[in-house]
Amino acid sequence: MRAEAISRVKLVFSLLDVNGNGRIEAEDFELMAQRVAEAAHDSAEPAKSAMNDAFRRYWATLSAELDADRDGGVDFDEYTACVLSPERFDETVTGFAEALAALGDPDGDGLVERDRFAALMEAIGFERANIDALFDAFGPSDADRIPVVTWADGIKDYYAPDKAGIPGDHLVGDAAA
Ligand SMILES: [Ca+2]
Numbered sequence: 001m002r003a004e005a006i007s008r009v010k011l012v013f014s015l016l017d018v019n020g021n022g023r024i025e026a027e028d029f030e031l032m033a034q035r036v037a038e039a040a041h042d043s044a045e046p047a048k049s050a051m052n053d054a055f056r057r058y059w060a061t062l063s064a065e066l067d068a069d070r071d072g073g074v075d076f077d078e079y080t081a082c083v084l085s086p087e088r089f090d091e092t093v094t095g096f097a098e099a100l101a102a103l104g105d106p107d108g109d110g111l112v113e114r115d116r117f118a119a120l121m122e123a124i125g126f127e128r129a130n131i132d133a134l135f136d137a138f139g140p141s142d143a144d145r146i147p148v149v150t151w152a153d154g155i156k157d158y159y160a161p162d163k164a165g166i167p168g169d170h171l172v173g174d175a176a177a
């Protein structure tokens with residue numbers, strides 16, 4: 001596994017542990033889903049409920065696949081298994097990526113504006129400077145928009161164990177680097 005992939009996974013683990021107790025649990029996903037729903041309060045109901053379903057499936061998959069000691073939580077050691085066998089999570093990550101990207105496009109034109117992108121990514125917990133660096137790396141149009149599919153593909157790449165030098169690396173660490 002690439003060092004970059006490990007850094008990306010560490011960051012996501014720290015964000016998914018919303019209540020900061022060192023383990024990912026059902027409660028963390030509920031908190032995260034609430035924050036994202038608030039950031040997307042003006043989205044259509046179907047897009048919002050699709051996002052909620054995606055969060056629920058995400059947790060169900062993590063808990064079924066990674067909670068090796070069956071204590072109801074996924075600690076960091078357990079979590080790293082997701083990058084060692086990414087094929088077990090393909091479908092879940094794809095569903096999550098598509099639901100999140102769709103939330104970013106409330107008017108359904110297939111494009112996501114920077115402010116909308118930033119609001120959702122900040123709700124997940126990423127830093128604004130890193131979010132802007134990521135958005136720039138996606139190559140926004142003159143109107144400062146990116147295609148929904150570019151974002152969804154970026155999320156899938158983020159979890160790929162063998163990728164480095166991808167836009168998602170901008171989310172890790174110092175955005176100025
Ligand atoms: Ca937690």
Ligand SMILES: [Ca+2]
Nearest residue numbers: 067071073074
């Ligand atoms: Ca566990």
